[in-house]
Amino acid sequence: MIVLRVNGDEHSVDVPADMPLLWVLRDVIGLTGTKFGCGIAQCGACTVHLDGQAVRSCVLPVSAVGEKAITTIEAVGNSASGQKIQKAWLDVDVVQCGYCQSGQIMSAAALLTRVPNPSDADIDAAMSGNICRCGTYVRIRAAIKQAATGKAEILQTIAPEGAA
Amino acid sequence: MMHKTSLAASQTPIDIDRRNALKLTGLSIAFLWGATSGTAHAAMNARRQSSDAAAAAADGNPPFAPNAFIRIDSNGAVRLVMPTVEMGQGIYTGISMMLAEELGVDLGQIKVEHSPPNEQLYANPYIGGQITGGSTSTRGQYQVLREAGAVARTLLVTAAAERWHVDPSTCTVAHGVVSHPGSGRKLPFGALAKPAGALPMPAKVTLKEPKDFAIIGKPLRRVDSLDKTRGATQYGIDVRVPGMKVATVKACPTFGGRLVGVDERRTRAIPGVIDVLRLENAVAVVGEHFWAAKQGMDALEILWDPGENAGLTTAGLRGALADALRNDKSIVAREEGKRPADGKVIEALYQLPMMAHAPMEPLNTTVAVTADKCEIWVGTQVPTRCVAGAAKITGLPPEKIVLHNQYIGGGFGRRLESDSVEQAVRFAKQVKYPVKIIWTREEDIRQDIVRPMYHDHISAVLGTDGRPVWFGDRITGGTVLGRWLPMAMGKNGLDGDLVECAAKTPYDLPNVKVEWIRHDMPDGLLVGWWRGVGPTHNLFVVESFMDELAHSAGKDPLEYRRALLQKNPRALALLDLAAEKIGWNKAALAPRVGRGIALGEPFGSHVCLIVEVEVSAQGEVRLRRAVVALDCGIAINPSSVEAQIQGGVIFGLSAALYSGITVKKGAIEQSNFHDYRSLRINETPQIEVYCVQSSQPPGGLGEVGTAIAAPALGNAIFAACGVRLRTLPVETRLLAQSAEALKQVVENQAEGRRTPV
Numbered sequence: 001m002i003v004l005r006v007n008g009d010e011h012s013v014d015v016p017a018d019m020p021l022l023w024v025l026r027d028v029i030g031l032t033g034t035k036f037g038c039g040i041a042q043c044g045a046c047t048v049h050l051d052g053q054a055v056r057s058c059v060l061p062v063s064a065v066g067e068k069a070i071t072t073i074e075a076v077g078n079s080a081s082g083q084k085i086q087k088a089w090l091d092v093d094v095v096q097c098g099y100c101q102s103g104q105i106m107s108a109a110a111l112l113t114r115v116p117n118p119s120d121a122d123i124d125a126a127m128s129g130n131i132c133r134c135g136t137y138v139r140i141r142a143a144i145k146q147a148a149t150g151k152a153e154i155l156q157t158i159a160p161e162g163a164a
Numbered sequence: 165m166m167h168k169t170s171l172a173a174s175q176t177p178i179d180i181d182r183r184n185a186l187k188l189t190g191l192s193i194a195f196l197w198g199a200t201s202g203t204a205h206a207a208m209n210a211r212r213q214s215s216d217a218a219a220a221a222a223d224g225n226p227p228f229a230p231n232a233f234i235r236i237d238s239n240g241a242v243r244l245v246m247p248t249v250e251m252g253q254g255i256y257t258g259i260s261m262m263l264a265e266e267l268g269v270d271l272g273q274i275k276v277e278h279s280p281p282n283e284q285l286y287a288n289p290y291i292g293g294q295i296t297g298g299s300t301s302t303r304g305q306y307q308v309l310r311e312a313g314a315v316a317r318t319l320l321v322t323a324a325a326e327r328w329h330v331d332p333s334t335c336t337v338a339h340g341v342v343s344h345p346g347s348g349r350k351l352p353f354g355a356l357a358k359p360a361g362a363l364p365m366p367a368k369v370t371l372k373e374p375k376d377f378a379i380i381g382k383p384l385r386r387v388d389s390l391d392k393t394r395g396a397t398q399y400g401i402d403v404r405v406p407g408m409k410v411a412t413v414k415a416c417p418t419f420g421g422r423l424v425g426v427d428e429r430r431t432r433a434i435p436g437v438i439d440v441l442r443l444e445n446a447v448a449v450v451g452e453h454f455w456a457a458k459q460g461m462d463a464l465e466i467l468w469d470p471g472e473n474a475g476l477t478t479a480g481l482r483g484a485l486a487d488a489l490r491n492d493k494s495i496v497a498r499e500e501g502k503r504p505a506d507g508k509v510i511e512a513l514y515q516l517p518m519m520a521h522a523p524m525e526p527l528n529t530t531v532a533v534t535a536d537k538c539e540i541w542v543g544t545q546v547p548t549r550c551v552a553g554a555a556k557i558t559g560l561p562p563e564k565i566v567l568h569n570q571y572i573g574g575g576f577g578r579r580l581e582s583d584s585v586e587q588a589v590r591f592a593k594q595v596k597y598p599v600k601i602i603w604t605r606e607e608d609i610r611q612d613i614v615r616p617m618y619h620d621h622i623s624a625v626l627g628t629d630g631r632p633v634w635f636g637d638r639i640t641g642g643t644v645l646g647r648w649l650p651m652a653m654g655k656n657g658l659d660g661d662l663v664e665c666a667a668k669t670p671y672d673l674p675n676v677k678v679e680w681i682r683h684d685m686p687d688g689l690l691v692g693w694w695r696g697v698g699p700t701h702n703l704f705v706v707e708s709f710m711d712e713l714a715h716s717a718g719k720d721p722l723e724y725r726r727a728l729l730q731k732n733p734r735a736l737a738l739l740d741l742a743a744e745k746i747g748w749n750k751a752a753l754a755p756r757v758g759r760g761i762a763l764g765e766p767f768g769s770h771v772c773l774i775v776e777v778e779v780s781a782q783g784e785v786r787l788r789r790a791v792v793a794l795d796c797g798i799a800i801n802p803s804s805v806e807a808q809i810q811g812g813v814i815f816g817l818s819a820a821l822y823s824g825i826t827v828k829k830g831a832i833e834q835s836n837f838h839d840y841r842s843l844r845i846n847e848t849p850q851i852e853v854y855c856v857q858s859s860q861p862p863g864g865l866g867e868v869g870t871a872i873a874a875p876a877l878g879n880a881i882f883a884a885c886g887v888r889l890r891t892l893p894v895e896t897r898l899l900a901q902s903a904e905a906l907k908q909v910v911e912n913q914a915e916g917r918r919t920p921v
Contacts, residue, residue: 016436016455023453026402026454027410027454027455028453032398032401033394033396034395035401035524036602039458039604040837042837043524043837074396077394086393090385093385093389094393095388096253097251097525097572097574098392098393098397124845128845129844133842134811135814135843137843138851140845155806156383157383157384157803158383158384160273161273
């Protein structure tokens with residue numbers, strides 16, 4: 001049995017020690033917001049936080065997690081950075097197919113915690129491990145800056161009435 | 165298949181001018197051809213159809229379901245059923261806006277639902293099938309969905325007016341409420357659902373004038389943004405059904421090869437492995453979870469019979485195309501005038517590679533097969549094709565195949581195929597439990613149905629003023645349509661997609677000959693639709709060549725095009741707009757910096773892209789800036805329009821820079837994102853999109869940016885370093901300034917470093 005702390009809850013899981021955290025989250029615990037894209041840490045769709053740091057869960061053996069707190073897309077909004085990033089993501093409508101966006105948001109939130117006002121170079125360094133085949137990069141860049149500064153960077157979308 | 169194949173269909177005459185007039189691309193033409201053949205042509209309707217009652221009953225039996233798209237429950241919930249599927253292009257938002265505009269609700273008041281497979285109810289009138297593709301969703305549904313909203317609104321108003329004994333024309337509708345301003349009375353849709361549901365269909369409804377639009381034309385937030393931002397959206401790969409097991413598959417890597425046998429002893433020893441299943445050409449390992457299945461697959465010893473394609477290579481395929489271009493008979497797509505005997509002849513050979521789709525969500529299908537039912541959960545662009553395939557495999561009647569469509573994590577044409585779904589059903593019918601089959605990324609690339617390779621000879625004869633007096637294009641390649649919908653091939657065997665954006669260009673070209681030399685790939689090597697289809701291929705060749713002509717005539721590429729556009733004011737305006745925005749010729753550019761223009765009219769839209777690049781001494785290309793001028797008719801949602809263009813351009817630049825599928829020993833060599841590269845954020849330029857205000861009917865969008873990207877890049881590279889790229893993807897070594905500089909690239913690569921620009 002391995003005990004994991006995921007989004008503030010403890011989970012005891014009976015899985016092989018070398019099983020990547022991604023599949024424990026998705027297939028055992030049932031948190032499917034974290035995505036499978038490549039299986040070799042090339043695309044970043046599987047990005048989660050370990051004690052606030054962005055890691056690729058598709059190549060992280062579950063036994064290597066230890067005591068560290070795991071945060072996934074489902075709970076990243078509980079942190080100040082996560083909340084800002086998610087709001088900016090909505091304000092400029094970053095998503096298209098959306099499949100990579102869990103990973104994008106996790107990478108961006110970790111960046112914002114580390115570097116509250118990231119430069120273009122900071123954004124490139126933190127986000128270049130996350131592939132988006134729909135090509136949402138222009139808006140990702142703007143949304144991260146907007147989350148950092150609170151200032152509108154590009155076209156803002158009109159939120160549905162009654163929405164947050 | 166939604167149409168019954170009939171030999172008569174292929175004899176239906178449709179001339180090229182009519183197709184161009186319709187401004188459709190190959191995929192949509194395909195269905196119109198089928199449609200005009202006398203075979204059943206399905207099309208959605210704004211009013212109730214014979215199969216509507218059953219569909220509504222299966223959808224919670226709401227009291228008000230006036231057509232296949234709108235359900236209003238007594239509690240006031242407004243549910244909108246989406247005829248085409250969401251794969252990132254924003255169509256669920258666009259459809260919701262079209263319906264809501266006329267219905268009189270806000271997007272915040274609605275809930276969207278995936279449609280079930282049903283040709284009668286959900287076939288796109290443009291393509292005659294329930295298919296999401298060809299950039300046709302908005303074009304095909306703009307009229308009928310607004311009408312569907314108006315039908316519903318008319319019924320709700322009629323019900324309220326009857327209740328109040330007032331003239332319906334004195335009532336107003338907004339925010340899901342019918343009001344009678346004269347008396348101050350109001351009733352929400354929920355209270356009117358039941359009486360409105362009992363009324364007969366209105367014969368005629370009035371649609372809003374565009375000037376009165378309250379929703380269409382506004383940059384509204386996508387209806388799927390909130391869930392996608394929270395990780396709450398369910399894609400096919402996220403489906404979980406009770407008792408479900410998880411499997412992964414491996415099909416014979418060699419095209420058309422067969423499974424000989426497997427040694428599963430090591431696999432069976434892995435904890436969590438449940439089953440090893442076989443098909444004629446593939447094997448699946450089933451586990452308690454994906455990791456067990458994956459470990460089990462890795463441990464499996466598989467013996468394949470590679471078959472006849474065992475010796476196939478890219479060079480061999482390319483050579484065969486070159487032979488076909490030289491020796492085989494062509495099909496003429498368009499011929500006007502004669503080639504003059506005199507004049508300066510310019511000619512060039514362009515070569516395009518095979519490409520994979522690599523959507524972020526790897527292919528997957530969840531299937532539960534029992535004796536009398538087959539239930540499928542999958543994100544697909546062709547739900548009815550999947551149903552037909554499953555019915556054939558299981559022997560069950562189509563009504564016993566229940567398909568639940570899902571949000572799609574990227575399609576790009578790959579999910580216009582049902583191969584992975586049919587494979588999943590073949591495996592699932594061997595077991596008693598529901599099974600979710602997930603392809604690995606390696607399987608996704610190696611078993612892709614790739615974009616075909618092309619080999620085109622393009623030529624022109626220039627007059628003394630440098631203008632082309634003759635333009636010829638001999639396109640050589642395999643047909644997608646010929647496999648995907650053979651009945652839609654032209655009477656002379658022409659695949660209209662192959663010549664799209666070559667047979668007709670925006671320019672004033674007096675004498676033209678555009679032909680196609682059909683050369684199909686060997687059996688087993690399937691080719692398929694890839695974002696931008698024919699236009700992506702032809703615009704690269706034609707627009708690169710236009711640049712060659714300009715340089716050959718000693719003219720500025722902008723001015724050269726301008727002179728050929730005097731009869732096409734819509735295209736000329738876009739060219740001028742893009743040039744103005746980027747500041748064409750306004751200031752001298754730094755050494756090895758260049759700008760390239762591409763102009764085209766793909767998918768019923770008009771677009772001009774100018775890309776600015778810097779090419780390092782070592783030949784590496786850095787994208788500095790991109791400016792797009794677009795005329796797509798009415799922009800339903802300006803935010804979505806911008807996003808589609810930006811994303812489409814990135815997809816096209818990505819492909820031009822990096823994407824090439826190569827073949828060795830009859831198998832695809834690439835396998836994952838490390839050797840099938842995609843543009844990353846650090847390589848992406850700013851992309852400015854300038855959209856012309858228009859009241860013309862909407863054009864297509866999803867593929868426009870992709871189709872126009874590669875030629876602008878190639879022309880910019882030429883402007884930067886003087887090297888004309890006639891082969892994709894871009895080869896860095898061709899762009900290096902010197903052998904010494906190139907050596908540095910090779911050393912850097914060997915040490916895993918990126919060469920700085």
